[in-house]
Amino acid sequence: MYICEKCAKKNKTCCSVEHGKDVSYFPLSEEEIERLETVAGPREKYITKKKNTAAFLLQMNRLFPKNAKDINTLFPVDGEHNHLLVDDSGSCLFLTDKGCSLERENRPYYCNLYPLWLVFGELCSFSNPNCLAIAQSEKNDDDVEKLLEVFHKDIAQVEEEFDKILLAWDIEKKINLW
Ligand code: SF4
Numbered sequence: 001m002y003i004c005e006k007c008a009k010k011n012k013t014c015c016s017v018e019h020g021k022d023v024s025y026f027p028l029s030e031e032e033i034e035r036l037e038t039v040a041g042p043r044e045k046y047i048t049k050k051k052n053t054a055a056f057l058l059q060m061n062r063l064f065p066k067n068a069k070d071i072n073t074l075f076p077v078d079g080e081h082n083h084l085l086v087d088d089s090g091s092c093l094f095l096t097d098k099g100c101s102l103e104r105e106n107r108p109y110y111c112n113l114y115p116l117w118l119v120f121g122e123l124c125s126f127s128n129p130n131c132l133a134i135a136q137s138e139k140n141d142d143d144v145e146k147l148l149e150v151f152h153k154d155i156a157q158v159e160e161e162f163d164k165i166l167l168a169w170d171i172e173k174k175i176n177l178w
Pocket residue numbers: 014015084092093094095096099100101102107108111112
């Protein structure tokens with residue numbers, strides 16, 4: 001059984017957030033929403049708009065540490081971004097007790113990459129005490145590379161997934177991550 005499916009049976013997973021902490025959900029690009037619409041119908045059912053708050057901008061700048069100017073252009077202070085809608089318990093509407101109900105190729109790019117990330121081209125991971133994959137990898141060796149094994153991925157796949165995020169936001173050329 002895939003690790004995230006096991007996680008969904010045990011925890012609320014990374015697809016569920018406490019109310020007031022949904023700033024941790026990544027914004028959705030137009031490309032990702034259009035892809036979702038082909039399988040899930042009109043966006044109004046599962047997408048909402050959130051203000052580009054100071055907390056959101058801080059989070060985005062942490063994710064792209066060298067690119068405050070680009071992030072601030074994409075997400076102006078008085079603007080809004082698209083965001084996955086959550087239910088009353090804080091769970092993404094696509095979350096089931098078997099994990100995400102969407103096929104991998106239809107999920108938002110960030111969902112496919114989480115909990116892995118790249119900063120300056122270096123593999124890293126988000127901290128999440130409820131993430132079964134992180135717990136399993138730390139049991140082995142407290143090494144982020146072990147997370148690749150847990151997800152049956154290699155670094156090239158992570159880079160490819162990360163590039164999809166950059167392309168979706170049209171920030172590949174503007175952002176000097178490497
Ligand atoms: S789309 Fe799927 S993977 Fe992404 S937050 Fe929702 S349930 Fe989780």
